Amino acid sequence: MESNVTENPAAIAGWREKWPAPAKLNLMLKITGRRADGYHLLQTVFQIIDLCDWLTFHPLSEDKVCLQEQIPGVAETDELTVRAAKLLKQHTGYAGGVRIELEKNLPMGGGLGGGSSDAATTLVVLNRLWDLRLSQQQLMQLGLQLGADVPIFVFGHSAWGEGVGEELQAITLPEYWLLIIKPDCHVNTRQIFLAEGLTRNSASIKMIDFIAGDYSNDCTAIVTSMYPEVKNAIRALSEFGEARLTGTGACVFAVFVDENAARAAYAALQSEWVVYLARGQNQSPLYKKLDRE
Incomplete structure (x- = not known):
C-alpha cells in the first residue's frame, strides 16, 4: 500500500487527546483442543470492563515511533504500543511517525489484557489519525500478530470467542x-x-x-x-x-x-x-x- 501521509496530520481531530484502552474479563474458559502449532483451541466469553489504561498520540513528521516515557522493566522495542504502531506503518507504508504517551493503570500479568488493549487502541486510533482506512477485520488480523487477546479489543464488544480467541461473535451481557x-x-x-x-x-x-x-x-x-x-x-x-x-x-x-x-x-x-x-x-x-x- 502506498504511503498516505497527510500534509498536516496534527489537524485531524483526536491527536493529543486521551484514548481509553479498557480491560476485559474471561467469564468462562474451556480448552477444547490443541493445534499442530501448539496453540490451544478455546471457548470463552469476553466481557469488556470500564477499567482503562489511557493513551495519547502526538504526531511526528519524521519516520519514527517512540514512547513519551519508557515503561519500567520493558524495552521500548518490546512495548506493545510501539510494536503495534510499527506494524501498522509496515503494513500500510505510512511514512510519518508518532510519540505515544501511556498512562498505565491496569496491572501487568493479571489476565485483564492491559498490554493487548494498549496495542488495540494504538491500531484503531492511529488507523483513524493517519487516515489509513483499514477495516476492522484487517486491524484484527494485524492485532493477532501481536497477541491472541488483541483482536477482542479491536472488535470492541463483549463476545463469545473460539479458535485461539480470535473467532468472535458479539453478545449482549448484563452490565453488572x-x-x-x-x-x-x-x-x-x-x-x-x-x-x-x-x-x-x-x-x-x-x-x-x-x-x-x-x-x-x-x-x-x-x-x-x-x-x-x-x-x-x-x-x-x-x-x-x-x-x-x-x-x-x-x-x-x-x-x-x-x-x-x-x-x-x-x-x-x-x-x-x-x-x-x-x-x-x-x-x-x-x-x-x-x-x-
Missing part, C-alpha cells in the same frame, strides 16, 4: 458490577498452557449452557496449585460472592448485581488486597469515544 482482586504474583501464561495436568479436551458447550450457569475455567486448578496467592485470593473473595479466575489469571473476580453489595465487599477487602471495582460494558469505551468524535 465487578470486584477484582489482583494477587501479588505474575502468572506465566505459557507455563500454564504447557503444564502437564492442564485439561485440553473439554467438551464444547453452547451459549445456552453458559447462560444457564456454566462458568467453569479449565485453568483454575493448575493456576491455584502453582500460585498459592491466587488460591488465597479466591478464598477471600468467596466470602462475598462466587469467585472466578479470569483467563490464566492472576486476577480473580466476582459479579455483583447490587452496587451497594459490591462497594461493601470492596471496602472490606481493600486493606489487605489490591482490589478494583468495575462495571461490565458491552461496547468498548474506545468505540464510545470514537462514536462521539
